[in-house]
Every structure is written in C-alpha cells, then in structure tokens.
Amino acid sequence: MLPSTFLKTSIALLAAGTLALAQDEIPVGEFASLTGGSASFGQSSHKGTALAIDEINAGGGVLGKKLKLIFEDDQSLAGQPATIVRKLISQDKVVAVLGEVASSKSLEAAPICQQNKVPMISPASTNPKVTEVGDYIFRVCFIDPFQGTVMSKFALSKGWKKVAILTDVKQDYSVGLAEFFVKHFNANGGQVVKEQKYSTGDKDFKAQLTSIKVTKPDAIFIPGYYAEVSLIARQAKLLGIKVPLLGGDGWVGDSLLKVAGTALDGSFFSCHFSADDKSPSTQGFVDKYKAKYGAVPDDMAALGYDSAMILAAAIKTAGTTEGDKLRVAIGATKAHKGITGTITLDEKRNAQKPAVILGIGNGAFQFVETVAP
Numbered sequence: 535m536l537p538s539t540f541l542k543t544s545i546a547l548l549a550a551g552t553l554a555l556a557q558d559e560i561p562v563g564e565f566a567s568l569t570g571g572s573a574s575f576g577q578s579s580h581k582g583t584a585l586a587i588d589e590i591n592a593g594g595g596v597l598g599k600k601l602k603l604i605f606e607d608d609q610s611l612a613g614q615p616a617t618i619v620r621k622l623i624s625q626d627k628v629v630a631v632l633g634e635v636a637s638s639k640s641l642e643a644a645p646i647c648q649q650n651k652v653p654m655i656s657p658a659s660t661n662p663k664v665t666e667v668g669d670y671i672f673r674v675c676f677i678d679p680f681q682g683t684v685m686s687k688f689a690l691s692k693g694w695k696k697v698a699i700l701t702d703v704k705q706d707y708s709v710g711l712a713e714f715f716v717k718h719f720n721a722n723g724g725q726v727v728k729e730q731k732y733s734t735g736d737k738d739f740k741a742q743l744t745s746i747k748v749t750k751p752d753a754i755f756i757p758g759y760y761a762e763v764s765l766i767a768r769q770a771k772l773l774g775i776k777v778p779l780l781g782g783d784g785w786v787g788d789s790l791l792k793v794a795g796t797a798l799d800g801s802f803f804s805c806h807f808s809a810d811d812k813s814p815s816t817q818g819f820v821d822k823y824k825a826k827y828g829a830v831p832d833d834m835a836a837l838g839y840d841s842a843m844i845l846a847a848a849i850k851t852a853g854t855t856e857g858d859k860l861r862v863a864i865g866a867t868k869a870h871k872g873i874t875g876t877i878t879l880d881e882k883r884n885a886q887k888p889a890v891i892l893g894i895g896n897g898a899f900q901f902v903e904t905v906a907p
C-alpha cells in the first residue's frame with residue numbers, strides 16, 4: 535500500500551469510527567450544583583434526571599439511539615454555569631441542556647444556549663426572566679408570580695395581614711419571589727411592615743431579625759434557600775420570635791429540618807411535589823427512586839425526572855436532534871403526564887401547574903393543600 539493510500543484509508547476508518555460512536559448515542563448535557571452551598575438541589579435534580587435517562591435507554595432509547603447524559607458540577611458557584619455550558623456545547627456537542635435548579639444559575643447559562651441554538655430545559659428555576667432569555671429556553675415548573683400569589687393568598691386566608699420580609703439579595707429567585715408576594719399582598723389588604731436583606735452564605739441574621747421583631751408582624755416571609763432559612767429559623771427562635779415563617783420552593787433541601795430541628799414548627803411553604811401524594815404515578819416514582827437511591831425523592835428529583843422525560847419525548851416527536859426542530863417539539867409539549875403534574879408548555883415556554891403547600895409540625899412536613907393556577 536502506498537503511504538498516501540494508507541493515510542487515506544486510516545483517515546476514513548478513523549472518521550467511520552467517530553461516526554459510529556456518534557450515531558448510536560445522543561449526547562445530552564446537564565449542569566447541576568452537586569457540591570457547595572446548594573448541593574441538595576443538584577444532588578436531587580441529577581438523581582431524578584439520571585433515573586429518567588436510564589429508563590428511556592432501558593426502553594430502547596430514542597430514534598434508535600441511547601441518550602448519553604454528560605453532566606458537570608457547577609459547585610453552587612456563580613460563574614461556573616457559563617463555563618460549563620460552553621464546554622458542553624462546544625466540546626461534547628450536546629443536543630440539549632438540562633439545568634439548573636437555582637434561577638441565577640439558569641440565567642447565566644441560558645444566553646449561551648440561546649446563542650448556540652441549543653435548547654435548554656430548566657427543571658426547577660421559577661424566576662420569570664429565565665425563559666424570557668429566548669425561544670430556546672424552557673422550564674417544566676411553575677413561575678414565581680404564581681408562587682408568590684399562592685403564598686400571599688395563604689397568609690391572608692390565615693388572617694396574617696402584617697408581614698415582614700427577609701430577602702436573599704444574591705439570588706434572582708429570592709428578589710423576584712419577594713416582589714411578586716408583596717405585589718399581591720399589598721393589593722389585597724396586606725401590609726408589609728418591614729423589609730430586610732441578607733446574602734447567600736451569611737450565617738448571622740440576628741440584626742435583621744431583631745429589627746423585624748420590633749414591628750410585631752403576624753408572619754415573616756422568607757423567600758430564600760434551605761441552607762440560610764434553617765439558620766434563620768433557629769436564630770428567630772432564640773430571639774423569641776414565635777410567629778410563623780413563610781417561604782417558597784427554595785426551602786426544599788435535605789438539611790432544612792436537620793438544621794432547624796423544631797424551629798420551623800408552625801411554618802408553611804409552597805413547593806412542587808409531595809412524596810405523600812397517594813396517586814399511583816407518584817407512588818410508582820417514589821418506589822423506583824427508593825430502589826435506586828435508597829431515599830425518598832424530593833421536588834428537584836421529580837422535576838429533574840420530568841425535564842428529561844419531556845426532552846426525550848420531544849426528540850421522538852421531532853424525529854431529529856437538530857436544534858430548531860427540537861425547540862419546536864419541546865415547545866409543543868401538551869398534557870405530558872409528569873410526576874409533578876400534567877405539563878403543557880405555554881407560548882412563553884413556561885408550565886402552568888398547581889403548587890403544593892406544606893406545613894411543618896414536630897420537625898416534619900405535613901401536606902396542607904394543592905393550589906391550582
């Protein structure tokens with residue numbers, strides 16, 4: 535064989551080899567906070583996502599190919615989502631991106647997905663700005679104008695008319711949810727008696743809580759994440775604050791009650807899912823999740839699962855992984871029977887879904903009600 539022919543044959547073989555690999559697997563990207571301050575978010579959403587991908591592959595995959603989940607840890611750090619998603623798109627050539635839970639993290643990655651025409655589905659980011667980034671950005675959860683209204687109505691229904699607010703200024707989620715809560719609360723006879731702020735990672739909230747205490751609120755709305763909320767609850771108790779604390783889905787995290795103990799007794803928050811829901815689909819999911827991970831799934835796990843299932847269904851409908859066609863198919867998702875409810879994506883690429891209100895008593899969660907949009 536002449537050297538040049540040999541070279542050509544080798545190149546052809548190499549190319550064929552690469553193609554063969556690319557042909558039987560569809561790379562799907564995921565970015566999550568697997569470590570760091572909000573590790574509970576990423577650990578759970580990733581487990582739910584991976585469970586769905588395994589199920590899809592066990593059932594033969596999509597378009598005759600297996601899905602390959604390529605995931606990266608953003609360590610709960612600002613700046614990481616952008617770097618990771620660039621890598622997933624340019625190096626791993628993912629056809630879509632799943633993530634994140636925290637809205638600020640999704641907001642970092644979304645413009646990159648949009649520019650590269652790679653669809654992104656956030657399982658759990660509820661701030662409205664996330665999907666406003668563009669027509670390649672979707673979510674499978676409800677949004678905060680709804681969640682804020684749900685908690686404002688709940689407070690008013692309990693007769694809690696004077697509420698203080700404690701917001702995490704480092705999180706778009708927290709700032710947004712506070713704003714939507716206040717808007718509804720003020721317009722419906724409520725009065726915000728004090729607004730205080732903190733930053734993700736803070737450990738001492740006594741100054742804010744002391745200035746809240748003197749205003750004698752009926753309740754305190756804390757639209758934060760579980761790590762800080764659990765410390766806030768303990769310090770509120772130490773300061774003799776006895777009124778209920780109210781919050782949103784960001785309270786969900788494995789250390790919330792471990793750290794707060796009984797300090798959150800009498801408090802309420804809104805979220806997406808209750809593992810106590812007796813419906814066969816919820817219980818089926820709970821069983822599968824327990825069998826695989828030895829733990830009860832939480833909201834982020836259920837939403838992660840739903841996000842991956844919706845992506846797989848859309849790849850099937852589109853019949854291709856081409857970005858623009860896949861985008862159209864995801865956007866056309868209608869009445870998808872998810873674990874977190876029936877999911878129809880609207881023209882703004884958001885899901886209209888019920889919220890669940892949970893109460894806390896004796897250091898444990900208690901189902902209160904489901905609120906439809």
Ligand code: PHE
Binds near residue numbers: 575637638660661834
């Ligand atoms: N909704 C929160 C956000 O947008 C994230 C979250 C969802 C946290 C579900 C816990 C459970 O930042």
